[in-house]
Amino acid sequence: MIIKNILKGMIKKPFAMIGIISMVLLAGCLYVSLGYTLFVTEDTVNQFVVDYKQEDFTFQMNSSLSDEEKEVYQVDYIYQLSNSDQKTLINNRINLLENEYQINIEVREYKQLSIHELDKEITIRLFTDSKDINLTYVEKGRLPEANNEIALSMVFAENNDLQLGDNFKINQSTYKIVGFIYLVDYIYPQLTNELFALDTSKQALGMLNEDSFSNLEAPKDVDYVGKFLKGNYTEEEIKEIDHFYMVNLVDAKTNFRTGAVYGEIKADRAMINALSVIILFLAVIIIGIVVNKSIQMEKNQIGVLKSLGYSHLRLLSAYMIYPIIASVIGSGLGYLTGYLLAHPLIDMFRSMFQMPMHHIQFNFMIFIYSIVLPIIVLNIFSFIIIYFLVRKKPLELMRVKVSQKVNFIIKRIPQLFKKKSFNTRFKYSIALRGLGKLFITFIGVVVSSIYLIFALSFSQSIDSIIHVSSVQANYQYQVIYEYPTQTEKSESDDRFMIMPSEIIIGDDEVKVQLMGIDDKLNKYQLKNEAGKNLVPILYDNEDGVVVSSMLSTIHNIDLNDSITLHLLSEYGSENEIEMKVVGIMENYTTPYVFMSIKSLNEQYGLDDNWYNGLWTDQKITQNVKSIVHKEEMIDSIEEMMSLFKAFIYVMVVISVILAFIVLIIISIFNIQDNFKTISFLKVMGYKDKEITTMVLNIYLPIILVGYLVSIPITIMSIRSMMVTISSELNFAFPIQLSTSYIIFGFIIIFLTYYLSLRIARRRLNKIPLQEALKINE
Amino acid sequence: MIKIKNVRKIYQTGVVETHALRDVSLEIKDGEFVVVLGPSGSGKSTFLNVVSGLDSVTSGHIIVDDEVITDMSDKELTNFRRRKLGFIFQSYNLLSNLTVYENIEVGKNLSHNPIEIDELLEKIGMTIEKDKYPYQLSGGQQQRVSIARALAKNPSILFCDEPTGALDETTGKQVLEVLQRLNKELNTTIVIVTHNIAIKDIADKVIHMKSGEIYEIEDNQQKKLVEEISWS
Structure with a gap:
């Protein structure tokens, strides 16, 4: 009977109940939708990397020859060798490294091109199928067998509405699309260091057969990928791999292509937990107030019932209908809407982290956290509030409250707002009540x-x-050559020397792009946040460097700090230099360290004339390692x-x-x-x-x-x-x-x-x- | 002048019709002190509600100072009450977070031609208590504040619904004294609805109601002072 009365009251005044249900629903929906998205993503990535043998690390082969190698071949660098000698040397090195570290190493060759296809500029990176590491996942169709066949990344195909059997043109050659694929080493398909971001409709991965790949006219690049024979590895074991032959070694968890997904899962999980808890906390407070108000309004009635012999436990159980209804309906609907919302969310994740996502499967923990936990929390909290309200004696409940005392803040209003209008004072008195x-x-x-x-x-x-x-950037193209050059450049172009390097922060080595630049730049602006040109400052300080705000933010580097640069290079010896930060350039996307080209070249024993990159308006194609429009x-x-x-x-x-x-x-x-x-x-x-x-x-x-x-x-x-x-x-x-x-x-x-x-x-x-x-x- | 002509009020609850007012007609002159008497269910509260424009009539007309309030829209009625009427309730309805002075301001705030609050405080004998809150006052004091609040906007008619209903005789009479004095000094028409028969002796006109009908209108030629009447 009491429950019936409470239910009727609830129907008469549904707003508060709807509000609480909405809050529980919102918290549940957010938690479940992202929870399932993260669960599916994590489940997929964990299985994908194992089943398709993702690399444990990647590295570049040092192009300098060791002293022993120099004795044999009588040259300093690999590119000075004939093709067959290069092949022999690389194979020898791989065998040596595999034996020394109990690892398997595979050469991951690729060719990257900018093409005009599907009425737009597309960057495509092409591979051949690998043997033991980074196996190809075929979502639809098959891998290319004939010379005129190609398999493309699934997400790129979806975003461009490509179907199996369609033609795809690369330069002058036309290929028939025979498959759609995912690559386990390109879960986040970052195609160049300069393009940190994804445009899934304009950036593609492709697979050709061996012949087509070698016949394709495009610069070939090579990554060396490695995998521990024992199957798993620790961070320490990765650190132990330190060999003259290997430069720029990055483990899979650190490599953005393969590791970004873990960071995303971690960050999203933290965010969703915080958000859900806050919303639930608000719901708990509001439900407390609603229950309190309902009981206050009916306290006379409760007093009568208690005087008739109803125990407070019986009344308590009746009033528990509020939190029970709110939590059961709210969390139930939250679970349902969250589950439905998870599907498009997973699709969104898949466009960023390209993997064959698993289907959503019931997850017991998500169920517990999204349904059982809110029900328990809301009901326990409400139980405590209701218990203290209904345990009062019948007379106390039935007593008519003639006038309410005012709190101390209200008493201060006449003094505080003496000069304010009546309406204002009235408002504050109501608000502060x-x-x-x-x-x-x-x-x-x-x-x-x-x-x-x-x-x-x-x-x-x-x-x-x-x-x-x-x-x-006032240029059209940023060009990086395969090796340094002294070729005369056009007057209007800006040249630079770019070297992969590291800065040493504590025990960590952070990969940076070390850039040597001229004192006069036409096409590139080196400015700080205030818009000040930093080139003169850089040239006034011989041991000065300018770092990008990305580096400054992540690694807490400030002006006038000293940083240790570890120069890694394919072109010369490794050494460390101390430099002073004289400027922070406004660039949030790249880990740049700028110094004068003269100082940088000196470090590598080169004179001022050498450079390996250009900012230009011309589309250069010869000897180009990478070009970014x-x-x-x-x-x-x-x-x-x-x-x-x-x-x-x-x-x-x-x-x-x-x-x-x-x-x-x-x-x-x-x-x-x-x-x-x-x-x-x-x-x-x-x-x-x-x-x-x-x-x-x-x-x-x-x-x-x-x-x-x-x-x-x-x-x-x-x-x-x-x-x-x-x-x-x-x-x-x-x-x-x-x-x-x-x-x-x-x-x-x-x-x-x-x-x-x-x-x-x-x-x-x-x-x-x-x-x-x-x-x- | 209030003219009430053949007013009927029927409440419909499902299929049941309740005749709360049956063909009520009456005239109240300006400045009159009127007491409406009757037992519970006699229709006196409905009478007050329709005459003051708080409720609509089923048929008939009510004209106040040449304005036909039974033809008015809700907005016009609000405006009418704002300009012309004051109300006093059995439960004083003082706003607990406002001081005595501020509670009276609630009334004053509505008028272009208000009575000064200090003057009213003096008239109700509560100048000293002006900064007190309702919970610090007795029932009689609270009702006096509600009178001052109703009068602050300088209404021409004051409707009082059981103004002494919650008070003992002494404090009830204090409240009536204030009303009687203000009626005289400000020439405000006062209509009191009550079941307390003792109050009829202070009125100019006494209206007796039973079962939704006025069965007697009594013109009191020998009006008494409040101090002369007794509850029992």
């Missing part, structure tokens, strides 16, 4: 605003990254950022939903609490609009304060997370939040508040005038 509601409003707005500001700051950072990348670079950054933008939109939507639910619940509580006052004001002749302003529209200052408080909290949180985020994502974010973005964010929160007021006002309008005439109970 319910400190609990004020607290929830504040927390709700702070939490929502944190997500909103995070999203806005992120959005501004993205715009900034794209803008910086665009304005720094500026548009392609910007496009790839924009494409990559569009993924983050999708993430931003989701965050904005979550923050608005969260704020809306909290604000609408609070507004409705406010109406319930001031039911009689509202009716009385109506009787007095106050108009509905005036009453809305006086009774409902009272939280604007607290919303403003909550929003403003959330700004430094968010900025500080982003700063503290920046190192992790940057190293996981492999680029830095400029932490920016302009006034216009702050105002824009507030407008979003304000509009959400306004919308909640509009909805609550409908309930206010329905309050009857006669309510004021009823005698207080």
